[in-house]
Amino acid sequence: MARIELASLAHAYGPRPRGDADYALKTINLEFKPGGAYALLGPSGCGKTTLLNLISGLLVPTEGSVLFDGTDVTEQTSEQRNIAQVFQFPVVYDTMTVYENLAFPLRNRGVARQALDLRVREIAEMLGLTPSLMQKARRLTADAKQKISLGRGLVRADVSAMLFDEPLTVIDPQLKWELRSQLKQLHRQVGTTMIYVTHDQTEALTFADTVIVMYDGRILQVGSPQELFERPHHTFVGYFIGSPGMNILHASVEGRTATVAGRAIPLPRAYDRLADRARVELGIRPEFVRIAPQGEGVPVRINRIDDVGRFKIARVSLDGQALSVMVGEDTQLSGDSAAIEFDRAHLHVYADGQLVDGKA
Amino acid sequence: MTDTATVASRPMHSTGAARRAGARRRIGFSWLVPALYILFLMVPIYWLLNMSFKTTNEILGTFSLWPNEFTFANYHKIVTDPVWYNGYLNSIAYATLNTILSVSVALPAAYAFSRYRFLGDKHLFFWLLTNRMAPPAIFALPFFQLYSSVGLFDTHIAVALAHCLFNIPLAVWILEGFMSGVPKEIDETAYIDGYSFRRFFFKIFIPLIAGGIGVAAFFCFMFSWVELLLAKTLTSVAARPIASVMTRTISISGYELGVLAAAGALTIVPGAIVIYFVRNYIAKGFALGRV
């Protein structure tokens, strides 16, 4: 297990990157603590897989360096870095049995027969693969194959880190849930540093202690699932995490008051010198917006109400700006208008997309 | 954990620190293998070209790695003598005719094999393939009798039809592979949208497998172009293929090696042009064909 540091790391796929646009991954600095469970979360093409391959050594960065426990490993191969990686599509060696598949990485490293056998059986037991150990790997289902890929990483007891590149993409939804919780349990059991790439927020938030949200080759926020939910550092993070995502309203902010569509909304903190910023926005999660009692709050038009089971989501518009409001099952909404109020403590101010820290 | 992870999204591209991507890849000598192989392929062709630019006297008299008395006379003879250039036109005519014929009948058949199960489908498929295994030498004489008796002897259509024997199975095989790669849902969606089979097939399906049709056409043209035994057997004067004219040169006018070489060199040209156009599909076409 190693502490992984990325120092001024950047990567471009073309040979001669010129502008910002040529970089799939813009300069980043990041540290992964030993034994942590991390998720790299972001939409397709945000550079998360690039980042993963830079860590594993499948790609050599254009700029910057990768350090394992303080040692520069930038020029080392994945094998030298002692990395394990599970890919989006299950990779199994078709002609081998499950047992041989699991033993393959150990055989390549010249592990003695007895130790190898013990370890393979142990991992097979852990993953529930014992009954099919002697079967040919190509006959198995996608989830069993993915378990084998995972197992090939786990058999090596001393790996620096285990990396996952959207490993559940081809798994049936039902089994996805099962594998996900199994993975979390495995992390607790083996304690290896794990880095998990996904575009699915549920996967990221359930698996990781620390989530790294990426967009367009940049890291927008690093934090625990709770932090990402309560204090998104960027409007994109607010919008991308949570379902539905954070409401973002165009506003002007002056001191402790925000003005949206001509209505003053009191803020928990004071903000100054925001007038010169191009875009000022107010962010609040649907969970912290309520339907106001009669005669109070900000009037809105109700566009639609989605019933998702335990609660309802009211899609409303405030002077043309769309908002989602979470409403309890028993709240009655009639007609096409209502009034809403905001939970003041959870109002955030964003300037040009970035969170602004106000003064208490 | 959050506080230790610092974020700097500011771009900082110092070109001095820039590393060429893949700098670690070792530069080996593996390129030598294909290079030597291509050299091996090209040397005999070079020798053919070399001969084609020499006079007969030089070929028989001296040995030289390149023509000393460079001449176009051999090529000139081919383009001016109607026996020679008609040979070309005949070959192109029946190869083209065969390509059109093979691909157009193979299309519906390949669709049937890729989409439906029907009585005897597997046996039929294997039977079709066995015709590719039939040595043309066996069929030479019966073909001669068959096509003579139906009055098609010495016509382009005779050769084009005869070549169907091995080209149709191949075309069905290749097209079936490509069609199986097109999800069945596309057909179903089209029918739900109210397309008739005919309209669906021509408006939607054919454009989807255009690449496959290109590959199938390429192979049909190729095998029709390179085959000689049947083409020679089924023609005498009017539809005689270029390859057959060449064999005549050896037997009748003695040792006209220069002209022979020039004719040979010219037979490579259509193939080279066709390959150039379908180069991106060649490998794919084979890969998708099913055994």
Added chain:
Amino acid sequence: MTLDKTVNNRAWFMVLPVLVLVAFNAVIPLMTVVNYSVQESFAGNVFFFEGSKWFEQVLHSERFHAALLRQLAFTATILAIEIPLGVGIALTMPRKGPWVSVCLVLMALPLLIPWNVVGAIWNIFALPSFGLLGRAINGLGISYNFTRDAGDAWFTLVLMDVWHWTSLVVLLAYAGLMAIPNAYYQAAKIDGASRWAVFRYIQLPKMRRVLTIAVLLRLMDSFMIYTEPFVLTGGGPGNSTTLLSIDLVKIALGQFDLGPAAAMSLIYFLMVLAMSWVFYTVMTREEART
């Protein structure tokens, strides 16, 4: 064939044109051949039924045995050379970039040369008098003349076939290699696999299908080979390069012994068919089992 296909016997109508055209070309001539094979002909137009006489005669003839033996030796030799060589070249070919097209176009070139031209090219290339190859070998102090020495004729014939057809194996193997997802190579790297292990456990199994096609095509086609050796050596010197097809045409057209020629054709055809079928079943069953 996949299982989710609908049963539809009307699909026969779509297959009908193919069936008619191929049957016209296959069944009628085949019946003619069968007809000849059981009859004795006089002056080409008087026939007597002879039953299995010709078949017995062919099967017991030393001439047929010799031709068959030569044919088997030839097929085995070219398969043993072309398949490994083709795979080797495909493995070393560039996987992307401008050189891919260059390689593919140049390599495919021999495949598109008419077969008699291939024979002619090798004839003038290998002749000891003015051929580059003939001159070069003799220049090295090795006596070489493929028109006189049986060994030299064999060497030239095999070399010509390797020149003509290895590219087909290369193209197929290359197509198979290109179809392997990159993740396999990455996983192998991470598992610490050696170059050999990557070939043995990833590349070879994934190429299995295309290699089956390659072996099948080369097996079938090498049994049918006629034009190239006919132009190159004419079956000589002596009978040393008289392969099955050449022998067949010699009997049928040269001596007009239609009966024996037809019987030999059928035996020959059935042999190719049986071998292809056995190979096909073995390969596909193997695939289904693993």
